[in-house]
Amino acid sequence: MIEKKLIDIHIHNGNDTTNIIAIKNYFIDQAISLQPDDRISVGLHPWHIDETMSQCWIDQLNNLAKLPQVLAIGETGLDLRKGPSLDIQTEIFIKHIEIAEAHNLPLIIHCVKAFPNLIELKKRLKPHSPWIIHGYTGNAATTAQLIRHNFFFSFGKRLLLPQSNLSETLKMIPKEFIFFETDDSGLSVEVIYQRAAEIFHCSEVELIDLIFRNYQKIFEHSAKK
Numbered sequence: 001m002i003e004k005k006l007i008d009i010h011i012h013n014g015n016d017t018t019n020i021i022a023i024k025n026y027f028i029d030q031a032i033s034l035q036p037d038d039r040i041s042v043g044l045h046p047w048h049i050d051e052t053m054s055q056c057w058i059d060q061l062n063n064l065a066k067l068p069q070v071l072a073i074g075e076t077g078l079d080l081r082k083g084p085s086l087d088i089q090t091e092i093f094i095k096h097i098e099i100a101e102a103h104n105l106p107l108i109i110h111c112v113k114a115f116p117n118l119i120e121l122k123k124r125l126k127p128h129s130p131w132i133i134h135g136y137t138g139n140a141a142t143t144a145q146l147i148r149h150n151f152f153f154s155f156g157k158r159l160l161l162p163q164s165n166l167s168e169t170l171k172m173i174p175k176e177f178i179f180f181e182t183d184d185s186g187l188s189v190e191v192i193y194q195r196a197a198e199i200f201h202c203s204e205v206e207l208i209d210l211i212f213r214n215y216q217k218i219f220e221h222s223a224k225k
């Protein structure tokens with residue numbers, strides 16, 4: 001029987017533990033040294049886009065995407081609060097989308113105040129790879145729209161805030177479209193699972209089982225595994 005572990009789909013500093021599988025995020029402009037068992041995502045964060053940068057990161061990302069350790073492309077995306085113009089961010093984001101499609105890998109998306117733009121791109125490009133919005137904090141109206149377009153959602157530390165409406169948002173989402181993460185919080189993903197189990201009125205074991213199946217379906221399906 002496969003041992004079902006907790007899944008943390010987006011972490012910056014931290015590693016697997018005995019009961020957690022973690023997908024560590026690397027920025028393409030960061031030194032990357034990989035061990036055979038690592039699981040990572042890699043991309044160019046919109047905040048790191050330098051308008052004078054050369055195109056060589058695209059080849060680099062394409063090469064990395066072939067490695068068995070690379071389970072997702074990202075984080076990448078659109079941020080209307082920070083970073084270069086939306087046009088430039090969109091151009092860079094589309095490169096990531098193309099690479100994700102070419103390698104049959106899911107996309108880990110950073111999206112701030114740009115959900116209409118994100119939906120528009122998905123409608124236009126009709127990607128096959130799953131699009132996962134990380135650190136999701138959207139309201140009910142935005143969530144309903146994103147659900148209609150088959151987005152996946154990853155919830156992190158904001159789910160723990162008592163004043164947050166995110167518990168209502170979480171309950172709206174079909175369970176096959178949910179993931180959890182700790183990002184740069186330094187928390188253990190276990191506390192996110194505990195909170196989510198409370199919200200769903202289910203056991204932690206049920207939730208571990210569910211998210212593990214989601215993980216296998218989305219991250220372990222690709223032909224190179």
Ligand SMILES: [Zn+2]
Pocket residue numbers: 010012025075183184
């Ligand atoms: Zn992050």
